Amino acid sequence: xxxxxxxxxxxxxxxxxxxxxxxxxxxxxxxxxxxxxxxxxxxxxxxxxxxxxxxxxxxxxxxxxxxxxxxxxxxxxxxxxxxxxxxxxxxxxxxxxxxxxxxxxxxxxxxxxxxxxxxxxxxxxxxxxxxxxxxxxxxxxxxxxxxxxxxxxxxxxxxxxxxxxxxxxxxxxxxxxxxxxxxxxxxxxxxxxxxxxxxxxxxxxxxxxxxxxxxxxxxxxxxxxxxxxxxxxxxxxxxxxxxxxxxxxxxxxxxxxxxxxxxxxxx
Amino acid sequence: xxxxxxxxxxxxxxxxxxxxxxxxxxxxxxxxxxxxxxxxxxxxxxxxxxxxxxxxxxxxxxxxxxxxxxxxxxxxxxxxxxxxxxxxxxxxxxxxxxxxxxxxxxxxxxxxxxxxxxxxxxxxxxxxxxxxxxxxxxxxxxxxxxxxxxxxxxxxxxxxxxxxxxxxxxxxxxxxxxxxxxxxxxxxxxxxxxxxxxxxxxxxxxxxxxxxxxxxxxxxxxxxxxxxxxxxxxxxxxxxxxxxxxxxxxxxxxxxxxxxxxxxxxxxxxxxxxxxxxxxxxxxxxxxxxxxxxxxxxxxxx
Numbered sequence: 001x002x003x004x005x006x007x008x009x010x011x012x013x014x015x016x017x018x019x020x021x022x023x024x025x026x027x028x029x030x031x032x033x034x035x036x037x038x039x040x041x042x043x044x045x046x047x048x049x050x051x052x053x054x055x056x057x058x059x060x061x062x063x064x065x066x067x068x069x070x071x072x073x074x075x076x077x078x079x080x081x082x083x084x085x086x087x088x089x090x091x092x093x094x095x096x097x098x099x100x101x102x103x104x105x106x107x108x109x110x111x112x113x114x115x116x117x118x119x120x121x122x123x124x125x126x127x128x129x130x131x132x133x134x135x136x137x138x139x140x141x142x143x144x145x146x147x148x149x150x151x152x153x154x155x156x157x158x159x160x161x162x163x164x165x166x167x168x169x170x171x172x173x174x175x176x177x178x179x180x181x182x183x184x185x186x187x188x189x190x191x192x193x194x195x196x197x198x199x200x201x202x203x204x205x206x207x208x209x210x211x212x213x214x215x216x217x218x219x220x221x222x223x224x225x226x227x228x229x230x231x232x233x234x235x236x237x238x239x240x241x242x243x244x245x246x247x248x249x250x251x252x253x254x255x256x257x258x259x260x261x262x263x264x265x266x267x
Numbered sequence: 268x269x270x271x272x273x274x275x276x277x278x279x280x281x282x283x284x285x286x287x288x289x290x291x292x293x294x295x296x297x298x299x300x301x302x303x304x305x306x307x308x309x310x311x312x313x314x315x316x317x318x319x320x321x322x323x324x325x326x327x328x329x330x331x332x333x334x335x336x337x338x339x340x341x342x343x344x345x346x347x348x349x350x351x352x353x354x355x356x357x358x359x360x361x362x363x364x365x366x367x368x369x370x371x372x373x374x375x376x377x378x379x380x381x382x383x384x385x386x387x388x389x390x391x392x393x394x395x396x397x398x399x400x401x402x403x404x405x406x407x408x409x410x411x412x413x414x415x416x417x418x419x420x421x422x423x424x425x426x427x428x429x430x431x432x433x434x435x436x437x438x439x440x441x442x443x444x445x446x447x448x449x450x451x452x453x454x455x456x457x458x459x460x461x462x463x464x465x466x467x468x469x470x471x472x473x474x475x476x477x478x479x480x481x482x483x484x485x486x487x488x489x490x491x492x493x494x495x496x497x498x499x500x501x502x503x504x505x506x507x508x509x510x511x512x513x514x515x516x517x518x519x520x521x522x523x524x525x526x527x528x529x530x531x532x533x534x535x536x537x538x539x540x541x542x543x544x545x546x547x548x549x550x551x552x553x554x555x556x557x558x559x560x561x562x563x564x565x566x567x568x569x
Binding site for chain 1: 313314350353356357358359360378381382384385386388390392393394395396397401404405406408409410411413438454
Protein backbone atom coordinates (compact mmCIF):
# COMPACT_ATOMS: atom_id res chain seq x y z
CA UNK A 1 0.00 0.00 0.00
CA UNK A 2 2.87 2.36 0.87
CA UNK A 3 4.45 1.54 -2.46
CA UNK A 4 1.22 2.33 -4.28
CA UNK A 5 0.90 5.64 -2.41
CA UNK A 6 4.48 6.51 -3.37
CA UNK A 7 3.82 5.73 -7.02
CA UNK A 8 0.58 7.73 -7.05
CA UNK A 9 2.41 10.66 -5.47
CA UNK A 10 5.09 10.36 -8.11
CA UNK A 11 2.45 10.18 -10.83
CA UNK A 12 0.97 13.39 -9.50
CA UNK A 13 4.43 14.96 -9.83
CA UNK A 14 4.13 14.70 -13.61
CA UNK A 15 0.60 16.08 -13.62
CA UNK A 16 1.64 19.03 -11.47
CA UNK A 17 4.82 19.65 -13.46
CA UNK A 18 2.92 19.64 -16.75
CA UNK A 19 0.41 22.05 -15.25
CA UNK A 20 3.26 24.33 -14.20
CA UNK A 21 4.67 24.15 -17.72
CA UNK A 22 1.30 25.00 -19.24
CA UNK A 23 1.01 27.94 -16.87
CA UNK A 24 4.51 29.23 -17.61
CA UNK A 25 4.01 28.90 -21.37
CA UNK A 26 0.59 30.62 -21.20
CA UNK A 27 1.40 32.84 -24.16
CA UNK A 28 2.01 29.83 -26.37
CA UNK A 29 -1.04 28.09 -24.96
CA UNK A 30 -3.25 30.99 -26.03
CA UNK A 31 -1.57 31.12 -29.44
CA UNK A 32 -2.08 27.37 -29.88
CA UNK A 33 -5.72 27.62 -28.83
CA UNK A 34 -6.41 30.52 -31.21
CA UNK A 35 -4.73 28.57 -34.02
CA UNK A 36 -6.80 25.46 -33.21
CA UNK A 37 -10.07 27.42 -33.13
CA UNK A 38 -9.19 29.19 -36.38
CA UNK A 39 -8.24 25.88 -38.01
CA UNK A 40 -11.47 24.18 -36.94
CA UNK A 41 -13.54 27.15 -38.08
CA UNK A 42 -11.77 27.35 -41.44
CA UNK A 43 -12.39 23.68 -42.16
CA UNK A 44 -16.02 23.86 -40.99
CA UNK A 45 -16.68 26.90 -43.15
CA UNK A 46 -16.07 24.75 -46.22
CA UNK A 47 -19.26 22.88 -45.26
CA UNK A 48 -21.10 26.17 -44.74
CA UNK A 49 -19.88 27.41 -48.11
CA UNK A 50 -21.22 24.33 -49.87
CA UNK A 51 -24.49 24.83 -48.01
CA UNK A 52 -24.60 21.30 -46.66
CA UNK A 53 -25.52 20.96 -43.01
CA UNK A 54 -24.30 17.36 -43.04
CA UNK A 55 -20.92 18.30 -44.52
CA UNK A 56 -20.62 21.12 -41.99
CA UNK A 57 -21.18 18.69 -39.13
CA UNK A 58 -18.91 16.07 -40.67
CA UNK A 59 -16.05 18.56 -40.96
CA UNK A 60 -16.72 20.04 -37.54
CA UNK A 61 -16.65 16.66 -35.83
CA UNK A 62 -13.42 15.86 -37.67
CA UNK A 63 -11.80 19.14 -36.62
CA UNK A 64 -12.91 18.97 -32.99
CA UNK A 65 -12.21 15.34 -32.24
CA UNK A 66 -9.00 15.20 -34.22
CA UNK A 67 -7.88 18.11 -32.07
CA UNK A 68 -8.59 16.07 -28.94
CA UNK A 69 -6.85 12.92 -30.18
CA UNK A 70 -3.83 14.79 -31.51
CA UNK A 71 -3.44 16.78 -28.28
CA UNK A 72 -3.53 13.57 -26.22
CA UNK A 73 -1.08 11.92 -28.61
CA UNK A 74 1.31 14.90 -28.57
CA UNK A 75 1.47 15.23 -24.79
CA UNK A 76 2.24 11.54 -24.34
CA UNK A 77 4.53 11.19 -27.33
CA UNK A 78 6.54 14.21 -26.14
CA UNK A 79 7.03 12.83 -22.64
CA UNK A 80 10.65 12.04 -23.46
CA UNK A 81 11.25 14.67 -26.13
CA UNK A 82 10.42 17.51 -23.72
CA UNK A 83 12.85 16.17 -21.13
CA UNK A 84 15.55 15.80 -23.75
CA UNK A 85 14.94 19.36 -24.84
CA UNK A 86 15.20 20.64 -21.27
CA UNK A 87 18.09 18.32 -20.38
CA UNK A 88 16.28 16.77 -17.42
CA UNK A 89 15.89 13.26 -18.84
CA UNK A 90 18.69 11.71 -16.79
CA UNK A 91 17.31 13.14 -13.55
CA UNK A 92 13.86 11.77 -14.19
CA UNK A 93 15.25 8.40 -15.27
CA UNK A 94 17.32 8.00 -12.11
CA UNK A 95 14.38 8.81 -9.81
CA UNK A 96 13.01 5.84 -7.83
CA UNK A 97 9.79 5.48 -9.79
CA UNK A 98 8.39 2.95 -12.21
CA UNK A 99 8.09 3.98 -15.82
CA UNK A 100 4.37 3.16 -15.71
CA UNK A 101 4.05 5.77 -12.96
CA UNK A 102 5.63 8.39 -15.18
CA UNK A 103 3.48 7.42 -18.15
CA UNK A 104 0.31 7.38 -16.05
CA UNK A 105 0.96 10.95 -14.92
CA UNK A 106 1.55 12.04 -18.51
CA UNK A 107 -1.60 10.26 -19.72
CA UNK A 108 -3.88 11.74 -17.04
CA UNK A 109 -2.64 15.25 -17.75
CA UNK A 110 -2.85 14.74 -21.51
CA UNK A 111 -6.48 13.63 -21.31
CA UNK A 112 -7.50 16.44 -18.94
CA UNK A 113 -5.68 19.03 -21.07
CA UNK A 114 -7.16 17.58 -24.26
CA UNK A 115 -10.71 17.68 -22.89
CA UNK A 116 -10.43 21.31 -21.76
CA UNK A 117 -8.76 22.39 -25.00
CA UNK A 118 -11.35 20.62 -27.10
CA UNK A 119 -14.26 21.92 -25.01
CA UNK A 120 -13.16 25.49 -25.71
CA UNK A 121 -13.07 24.79 -29.46
CA UNK A 122 -16.45 23.08 -29.30
CA UNK A 123 -18.03 26.06 -27.56
CA UNK A 124 -16.51 28.46 -30.10
CA UNK A 125 -17.87 26.44 -33.03
CA UNK A 126 -21.33 26.06 -31.53
CA UNK A 127 -21.46 29.83 -31.01
CA UNK A 128 -20.23 30.45 -34.55
CA UNK A 129 -22.80 28.14 -36.17
CA UNK A 130 -25.99 28.73 -34.13
CA UNK A 131 -28.08 27.26 -36.94
CA UNK A 132 -26.44 23.87 -36.48
CA UNK A 133 -29.01 21.14 -35.83
CA UNK A 134 -27.93 18.73 -33.09
CA UNK A 135 -31.44 17.68 -32.12
CA UNK A 136 -30.76 14.04 -33.06
CA UNK A 137 -27.27 13.92 -31.51
CA UNK A 138 -26.50 11.05 -29.15
CA UNK A 139 -23.89 12.67 -26.89
CA UNK A 140 -23.58 9.69 -24.57
CA UNK A 141 -22.48 7.37 -27.36
CA UNK A 142 -20.07 10.00 -28.69
CA UNK A 143 -18.51 10.33 -25.24
CA UNK A 144 -18.09 6.55 -24.89
CA UNK A 145 -16.20 6.43 -28.17
CA UNK A 146 -13.98 9.36 -27.26
CA UNK A 147 -13.02 7.56 -24.05
CA UNK A 148 -12.48 4.24 -25.86
CA UNK A 149 -10.41 5.96 -28.52
CA UNK A 150 -8.33 7.75 -25.91
CA UNK A 151 -7.01 4.47 -24.55
CA UNK A 152 -5.84 3.17 -27.91
CA UNK A 153 -4.31 6.57 -28.68
CA UNK A 154 -2.50 6.44 -25.34
CA UNK A 155 -0.93 3.12 -26.44
CA UNK A 156 0.24 4.59 -29.74
CA UNK A 157 1.47 7.69 -27.91
CA UNK A 158 3.57 5.57 -25.56
CA UNK A 159 5.06 3.73 -28.53
CA UNK A 160 5.80 7.04 -30.24
CA UNK A 161 7.43 8.36 -27.06
CA UNK A 162 10.05 5.64 -27.48
CA UNK A 163 11.43 7.26 -30.63
CA UNK A 164 13.11 10.23 -28.90
CA UNK A 165 14.62 7.69 -26.51
CA UNK A 166 16.14 5.68 -29.36
CA UNK A 167 16.89 8.44 -31.84
CA UNK A 168 18.38 11.39 -30.05
CA UNK A 169 18.45 13.78 -32.97
CA UNK A 170 15.43 12.73 -35.01
CA UNK A 171 13.08 11.05 -32.55
CA UNK A 172 10.82 14.05 -32.01
CA UNK A 173 10.48 14.59 -35.74
CA UNK A 174 9.54 10.93 -36.19
CA UNK A 175 6.66 11.23 -33.72
CA UNK A 176 5.41 14.22 -35.70
CA UNK A 177 5.49 12.13 -38.89
CA UNK A 178 3.49 9.36 -37.17
CA UNK A 179 0.86 11.91 -36.14
CA UNK A 180 0.71 13.24 -39.70
CA UNK A 181 0.22 9.76 -41.16
CA UNK A 182 -2.61 9.04 -38.70
CA UNK A 183 -4.24 12.33 -39.77
CA UNK A 184 -3.98 11.34 -43.42
CA UNK A 185 -5.38 7.80 -43.20
CA UNK A 186 -8.07 8.23 -40.52
CA UNK A 187 -10.69 10.07 -42.53
CA UNK A 188 -10.60 13.16 -40.36
CA UNK A 189 -12.16 15.38 -43.04
CA UNK A 190 -13.33 12.81 -45.61
CA UNK A 191 -14.50 9.24 -45.87
CA UNK A 192 -11.72 6.65 -45.83
CA UNK A 193 -13.46 4.96 -48.79
CA UNK A 194 -11.96 7.55 -51.15
CA UNK A 195 -8.42 6.57 -50.15
CA UNK A 196 -6.28 4.25 -52.32
CA UNK A 197 -6.54 0.59 -51.32
CA UNK A 198 -3.24 0.42 -49.43
CA UNK A 199 -4.16 3.54 -47.47
CA UNK A 200 -7.49 2.00 -46.53
CA UNK A 201 -5.57 -0.92 -45.02
CA UNK A 202 -3.56 1.59 -42.97
CA UNK A 203 -6.76 3.37 -41.95
CA UNK A 204 -8.05 0.17 -40.34
CA UNK A 205 -5.00 0.21 -38.04
CA UNK A 206 -5.72 3.75 -36.85
CA UNK A 207 -8.01 4.12 -33.82
CA UNK A 208 -8.95 7.60 -35.04
CA UNK A 209 -10.79 6.01 -37.99
CA UNK A 210 -13.20 4.21 -35.66
CA UNK A 211 -13.56 7.08 -33.19
CA UNK A 212 -14.41 9.62 -35.88
CA UNK A 213 -16.79 7.32 -37.71
CA UNK A 214 -18.64 6.47 -34.49
CA UNK A 215 -18.75 10.04 -33.17
CA UNK A 216 -20.05 11.34 -36.51
CA UNK A 217 -22.80 8.75 -36.66
CA UNK A 218 -23.70 9.39 -33.01
CA UNK A 219 -23.84 13.17 -33.36
CA UNK A 220 -25.24 13.49 -36.88
CA UNK A 221 -27.52 10.45 -37.14
CA UNK A 222 -28.15 9.84 -33.44
CA UNK A 223 -26.82 6.28 -33.64
CA UNK A 224 -26.70 4.33 -30.37
CA UNK A 225 -23.83 2.22 -29.10
CA UNK A 226 -25.55 -0.99 -30.31
CA UNK A 227 -25.41 0.24 -33.90
CA UNK A 228 -21.72 1.03 -33.63
CA UNK A 229 -20.31 -2.17 -32.19
CA UNK A 230 -18.27 -2.61 -35.38
CA UNK A 231 -16.42 0.57 -34.39
CA UNK A 232 -16.20 -0.31 -30.71
CA UNK A 233 -14.48 -3.69 -30.75
CA UNK A 234 -11.42 -2.58 -32.77
CA UNK A 235 -10.93 0.23 -30.25
CA UNK A 236 -11.22 -2.16 -27.32
CA UNK A 237 -8.76 -4.59 -28.92
CA UNK A 238 -6.33 -1.77 -29.79
CA UNK A 239 -6.49 -0.39 -26.24
CA UNK A 240 -5.88 -3.84 -24.73
CA UNK A 241 -2.98 -4.54 -27.11
CA UNK A 242 -1.39 -1.11 -27.59
CA UNK A 243 -1.06 0.03 -23.97
CA UNK A 244 0.74 -3.05 -22.58
CA UNK A 245 2.74 -3.30 -25.82
CA UNK A 246 3.71 0.36 -25.50
CA UNK A 247 4.80 -0.03 -21.87
CA UNK A 248 6.77 -3.19 -22.71
CA UNK A 249 8.47 -1.56 -25.69
CA UNK A 250 9.22 1.51 -23.59
CA UNK A 251 11.02 -0.69 -21.05
CA UNK A 252 13.04 -2.36 -23.81
CA UNK A 253 13.92 1.01 -25.30
CA UNK A 254 15.01 2.34 -21.92
CA UNK A 255 17.33 -0.64 -21.40
CA UNK A 256 18.75 -0.13 -24.90
CA UNK A 257 19.30 3.57 -24.18
CA UNK A 258 21.08 2.73 -20.93
CA UNK A 259 23.26 0.15 -22.66
CA UNK A 260 24.28 2.50 -25.45
CA UNK A 261 24.45 5.73 -23.44
CA UNK A 262 21.61 7.46 -25.29
CA UNK A 263 20.06 8.97 -22.19
CA UNK A 264 22.98 11.34 -21.91
CA UNK A 265 22.77 13.49 -24.98
CA UNK A 266 20.45 16.44 -25.18
CA UNK A 267 18.58 16.65 -28.48
CA UNK B 268 20.93 -5.98 9.57
CA UNK B 269 19.11 -3.02 8.12
CA UNK B 270 17.12 -0.24 9.65
CA UNK B 271 14.83 2.43 8.30
CA UNK B 272 16.78 5.65 8.23
CA UNK B 273 14.43 8.58 8.73
CA UNK B 274 15.47 12.23 8.94
CA UNK B 275 14.46 12.17 12.59
CA UNK B 276 16.74 9.24 13.37
CA UNK B 277 19.70 10.59 11.51
CA UNK B 278 19.35 14.09 12.94
CA UNK B 279 18.87 12.96 16.51
CA UNK B 280 20.97 15.08 18.83
CA UNK B 281 21.82 17.77 16.33
CA UNK B 282 20.18 20.76 14.78
CA UNK B 283 18.94 19.87 11.31
CA UNK B 284 19.60 22.41 8.60
CA UNK B 285 18.94 20.15 5.63
CA UNK B 286 17.05 16.88 5.41
CA UNK B 287 19.13 13.74 5.18
CA UNK B 288 17.49 10.61 3.92
CA UNK B 289 14.06 9.90 2.52
CA UNK B 290 11.68 8.09 4.79
CA UNK B 291 11.53 4.36 4.23
CA UNK B 292 15.02 3.99 2.81
CA UNK B 293 16.81 0.92 4.03
CA UNK B 294 20.35 1.85 4.93
CA UNK B 295 22.34 -0.62 7.00
CA UNK B 296 22.50 0.96 10.45
CA UNK B 297 25.88 1.41 12.00
CA UNK B 298 27.40 -1.37 9.96
CA UNK B 299 30.97 -0.33 9.50
CA UNK B 300 31.65 -3.35 7.31
CA UNK B 301 29.01 -2.38 4.75
CA UNK B 302 30.56 0.20 2.46
CA UNK B 303 28.51 3.19 1.35
CA UNK B 304 29.61 2.46 -2.20
CA UNK B 305 31.29 -0.62 -3.54
CA UNK B 306 32.41 -0.75 -7.14
CA UNK B 307 34.02 -4.05 -8.14
CA UNK B 308 35.64 -4.77 -11.49
CA UNK B 309 33.31 -2.51 -13.42
CA UNK B 310 33.76 -2.32 -17.17
CA UNK B 311 31.72 -0.36 -19.71
CA UNK B 312 32.13 -0.37 -23.47
CA UNK B 313 30.40 1.73 -26.11
CA UNK B 314 30.08 0.91 -29.77
CA UNK B 315 30.12 3.96 -32.00
CA UNK B 316 29.02 3.00 -35.50
CA UNK B 317 28.07 -0.51 -36.63
CA UNK B 318 31.40 -1.82 -37.84
CA UNK B 319 33.69 -0.20 -35.34
CA UNK B 320 35.29 -1.92 -32.38
CA UNK B 321 33.79 -1.12 -29.00
CA UNK B 322 35.45 1.72 -27.10
CA UNK B 323 36.28 0.82 -23.52
CA UNK B 324 35.10 3.77 -21.43
CA UNK B 325 35.64 2.13 -18.05
CA UNK B 326 37.96 -0.82 -17.58
CA UNK B 327 37.94 -3.01 -14.50
CA UNK B 328 37.51 -0.14 -12.03
CA UNK B 329 37.09 -0.94 -8.35
CA UNK B 330 36.37 1.48 -5.53
CA UNK B 331 35.20 1.30 -1.95
CA UNK B 332 33.77 4.25 -0.03
CA UNK B 333 33.03 4.16 3.65
CA UNK B 334 30.11 6.01 5.10
CA UNK B 335 30.82 9.73 5.50
CA UNK B 336 33.66 9.77 2.98
CA UNK B 337 34.19 12.39 0.33
CA UNK B 338 36.00 10.58 -2.45
CA UNK B 339 37.47 12.56 -5.33
CA UNK B 340 37.78 11.28 -8.87
CA UNK B 341 40.26 13.12 -11.04
CA UNK B 342 41.05 12.54 -14.67
CA UNK B 343 41.41 14.23 -18.00
CA UNK B 344 38.47 14.66 -20.37
CA UNK B 345 37.47 11.28 -21.73
CA UNK B 346 39.03 9.47 -18.80
CA UNK B 347 35.68 8.00 -17.74
CA UNK B 348 34.76 10.11 -14.69
CA UNK B 349 31.26 10.97 -15.78
CA UNK B 350 30.69 7.49 -17.20
CA UNK B 351 31.55 6.04 -13.79
CA UNK B 352 29.08 8.42 -12.13
CA UNK B 353 26.41 7.45 -14.66
CA UNK B 354 27.05 3.76 -14.05
CA UNK B 355 26.57 4.22 -10.31
CA UNK B 356 23.45 6.31 -11.00
CA UNK B 357 21.92 3.47 -13.01
CA UNK B 358 21.85 5.63 -16.13
CA UNK B 359 24.13 3.16 -17.90
CA UNK B 360 24.11 -0.61 -17.71
CA UNK B 361 27.18 -2.46 -16.51
CA UNK B 362 28.99 -4.70 -19.01
CA UNK B 363 31.03 -6.36 -16.28
CA UNK B 364 31.41 -6.07 -12.53
CA UNK B 365 29.01 -4.97 -9.84
CA UNK B 366 27.99 -1.90 -7.88
CA UNK B 367 26.54 -1.89 -4.40
CA UNK B 368 25.16 1.09 -2.50
CA UNK B 369 24.87 0.46 1.24
CA UNK B 370 24.71 -3.25 0.51
CA UNK B 371 22.03 -2.96 -2.19
CA UNK B 372 23.04 -4.41 -5.54
CA UNK B 373 22.46 -1.89 -8.34
CA UNK B 374 21.14 -4.48 -10.79
CA UNK B 375 19.08 -6.69 -8.48
CA UNK B 376 17.77 -3.94 -6.22
CA UNK B 377 17.74 -0.93 -8.50
CA UNK B 378 14.82 0.86 -6.85
CA UNK B 379 16.41 0.70 -3.37
CA UNK B 380 19.66 2.09 -4.79
CA UNK B 381 17.81 4.87 -6.58
CA UNK B 382 16.17 5.93 -3.32
CA UNK B 383 19.59 6.29 -1.71
CA UNK B 384 21.40 8.34 -4.31
CA UNK B 385 21.19 11.62 -6.12
CA UNK B 386 23.45 13.40 -8.51
CA UNK B 387 24.52 16.89 -9.47
CA UNK B 388 26.06 17.16 -12.91
CA UNK B 389 28.16 19.87 -14.47
CA UNK B 390 25.20 21.13 -16.46
CA UNK B 391 22.41 22.31 -14.17
CA UNK B 392 19.51 20.71 -16.04
CA UNK B 393 16.11 22.16 -15.25
CA UNK B 394 12.81 23.03 -16.78
CA UNK B 395 14.08 26.50 -17.51
CA UNK B 396 10.69 28.23 -17.60
CA UNK B 397 9.76 26.79 -14.21
CA UNK B 398 10.88 28.39 -10.98
CA UNK B 399 13.40 26.76 -8.60
CA UNK B 400 10.50 25.93 -6.29
CA UNK B 401 8.50 24.26 -9.08
CA UNK B 402 11.54 22.27 -10.20
CA UNK B 403 12.33 21.19 -6.66
CA UNK B 404 8.74 20.29 -5.93
CA UNK B 405 8.73 18.01 -8.97
CA UNK B 406 11.95 16.31 -7.87
CA UNK B 407 10.74 15.94 -4.28
CA UNK B 408 7.50 14.26 -5.31
CA UNK B 409 9.43 11.75 -7.43
CA UNK B 410 11.27 10.75 -4.27
CA UNK B 411 8.09 10.43 -2.24
CA UNK B 412 8.05 13.72 -0.33
CA UNK B 413 4.71 15.43 0.19
CA UNK B 414 4.21 18.96 -1.09
CA UNK B 415 4.21 20.79 2.25
CA UNK B 416 7.40 19.10 3.49
CA UNK B 417 9.08 19.64 0.14
CA UNK B 418 8.24 23.35 0.08
CA UNK B 419 9.47 23.87 3.64
CA UNK B 420 12.73 21.97 3.11
CA UNK B 421 13.32 23.54 -0.31
CA UNK B 422 13.09 27.05 1.14
CA UNK B 423 15.44 26.12 3.99
CA UNK B 424 18.05 24.54 1.73
CA UNK B 425 17.91 27.31 -0.86
CA UNK B 426 18.23 29.99 1.81
CA UNK B 427 21.25 28.16 3.18
CA UNK B 428 22.75 28.23 -0.30
CA UNK B 429 22.15 31.96 -0.63
CA UNK B 430 19.12 31.76 -2.92
CA UNK B 431 16.82 34.48 -1.63
CA UNK B 432 13.07 34.05 -1.29
CA UNK B 433 12.48 36.54 -4.12
CA UNK B 434 14.28 34.30 -6.58
CA UNK B 435 12.55 31.08 -5.59
CA UNK B 436 9.43 31.87 -7.62
CA UNK B 437 11.10 33.25 -10.75
CA UNK B 438 11.96 31.13 -13.80
CA UNK B 439 15.31 29.36 -13.55
CA UNK B 440 16.31 30.80 -16.93
CA UNK B 441 16.53 34.24 -15.30
CA UNK B 442 19.21 33.06 -12.87
CA UNK B 443 22.95 33.14 -13.36
CA UNK B 444 24.86 29.94 -14.13
CA UNK B 445 26.23 29.85 -10.59
CA UNK B 446 22.81 30.34 -9.07
CA UNK B 447 21.38 27.57 -11.26
CA UNK B 448 24.08 25.23 -10.05
CA UNK B 449 23.17 26.01 -6.46
CA UNK B 450 19.55 25.15 -7.24
CA UNK B 451 20.80 21.87 -8.73
CA UNK B 452 22.60 21.12 -5.49
CA UNK B 453 19.51 22.07 -3.51
CA UNK B 454 17.46 19.69 -5.67
CA UNK B 455 19.81 16.83 -4.90
CA UNK B 456 19.91 17.57 -1.17
CA UNK B 457 16.14 17.92 -0.96
CA UNK B 458 15.79 14.20 -1.61
CA UNK B 459 18.20 13.52 1.27
CA UNK B 460 20.58 11.19 -0.53
CA UNK B 461 22.72 8.89 1.59
CA UNK B 462 25.13 8.83 -1.35
CA UNK B 463 25.60 12.07 -3.26
CA UNK B 464 27.27 11.98 -6.67
CA UNK B 465 28.74 15.36 -7.56
CA UNK B 466 29.96 15.49 -11.14
CA UNK B 467 32.03 18.68 -11.42
CA UNK B 468 29.50 20.67 -9.37
CA UNK B 469 31.60 23.84 -9.18
CA UNK B 470 32.81 23.99 -12.77
CA UNK B 471 31.95 27.38 -14.23
CA UNK B 472 31.10 29.01 -10.92
CA UNK B 473 32.62 32.31 -9.84
CA UNK B 474 35.06 32.11 -6.90
CA UNK B 475 32.48 33.22 -4.32
CA UNK B 476 29.85 30.71 -5.49
CA UNK B 477 32.48 28.01 -5.68
CA UNK B 478 33.53 28.68 -2.11
CA UNK B 479 29.94 28.66 -0.89
CA UNK B 480 29.23 25.35 -2.60
CA UNK B 481 32.43 23.80 -1.23
CA UNK B 482 31.58 24.95 2.28
CA UNK B 483 28.12 23.53 1.90
CA UNK B 484 29.51 20.17 0.73
CA UNK B 485 31.66 20.05 3.87
CA UNK B 486 28.65 20.89 5.98
CA UNK B 487 26.59 18.13 4.40
CA UNK B 488 29.37 15.65 5.08
CA UNK B 489 30.08 16.78 8.63
CA UNK B 490 26.61 17.30 9.99
CA UNK B 491 24.62 14.77 8.03
CA UNK B 492 26.70 11.69 7.57
CA UNK B 493 26.34 11.83 3.78
CA UNK B 494 28.81 9.99 1.59
CA UNK B 495 29.97 11.95 -1.43
CA UNK B 496 31.68 11.09 -4.71
CA UNK B 497 33.13 14.21 -6.27
CA UNK B 498 34.58 14.53 -9.75
CA UNK B 499 36.39 17.78 -10.30
CA UNK B 500 38.97 19.61 -12.36
CA UNK B 501 39.80 21.84 -9.43
CA UNK B 502 42.78 20.30 -7.66
CA UNK B 503 42.54 22.73 -4.75
CA UNK B 504 38.94 21.68 -4.33
CA UNK B 505 39.87 18.01 -4.38
CA UNK B 506 42.61 18.61 -1.83
CA UNK B 507 40.30 20.59 0.44
CA UNK B 508 37.30 18.26 0.33
CA UNK B 509 38.40 14.72 -0.42
CA UNK B 510 39.66 12.15 2.06
CA UNK B 511 40.83 9.94 -0.77
CA UNK B 512 41.34 10.51 -4.48
CA UNK B 513 41.17 8.12 -7.42
CA UNK B 514 42.85 9.13 -10.65
CA UNK B 515 41.37 7.71 -13.83
CA UNK B 516 43.18 7.60 -17.13
CA UNK B 517 41.63 6.05 -20.26
CA UNK B 518 38.98 4.42 -18.11
CA UNK B 519 41.45 2.74 -15.76
CA UNK B 520 42.38 3.49 -12.17
CA UNK B 521 46.00 4.60 -12.26
CA UNK B 522 46.35 5.82 -8.68
CA UNK B 523 44.36 5.96 -5.49
CA UNK B 524 45.32 7.31 -2.09
CA UNK B 525 44.82 10.24 0.23
CA UNK B 526 45.84 13.61 -1.23
CA UNK B 527 48.94 13.60 0.98
CA UNK B 528 49.70 10.00 0.05
CA UNK B 529 49.53 10.78 -3.67
CA UNK B 530 51.78 13.81 -3.26
CA UNK B 531 54.33 11.78 -1.30
CA UNK B 532 54.19 9.08 -3.95
CA UNK B 533 55.11 11.36 -6.87
CA UNK B 534 57.78 13.08 -4.79
CA UNK B 535 59.39 9.82 -3.63
CA UNK B 536 58.97 7.73 -6.76
CA UNK B 537 59.28 10.29 -9.55
CA UNK B 538 61.12 13.16 -7.90
CA UNK B 539 58.26 15.54 -8.71
CA UNK B 540 57.21 18.42 -6.47
CA UNK B 541 54.70 17.26 -3.85
CA UNK B 542 51.62 18.88 -5.39
CA UNK B 543 48.37 17.48 -6.76
CA UNK B 544 49.17 19.19 -10.05
CA UNK B 545 52.31 17.07 -10.29
CA UNK B 546 50.27 14.00 -9.37
CA UNK B 547 47.77 14.78 -12.14
CA UNK B 548 50.54 15.39 -14.68
CA UNK B 549 52.40 12.26 -13.72
CA UNK B 550 49.45 9.90 -13.92
CA UNK B 551 47.49 11.37 -16.81
CA UNK B 552 50.42 12.55 -18.90
CA UNK B 553 48.89 15.96 -19.53
CA UNK B 554 48.54 19.38 -18.00
CA UNK B 555 45.34 20.26 -16.20
CA UNK B 556 45.29 23.53 -18.17
CA UNK B 557 45.07 21.54 -21.42
CA UNK B 558 42.22 19.58 -19.94
CA UNK B 559 40.26 22.63 -18.86
CA UNK B 560 40.80 24.31 -22.25
CA UNK B 561 39.45 21.21 -23.97
CA UNK B 562 36.52 21.16 -21.60
CA UNK B 563 35.64 24.77 -22.34
CA UNK B 564 35.79 24.12 -26.07
CA UNK B 565 32.78 21.86 -25.68
CA UNK B 566 34.25 18.37 -25.50
CA UNK B 567 31.75 16.23 -23.62
CA UNK B 568 33.10 12.77 -23.98
CA UNK B 569 33.78 11.75 -20.44
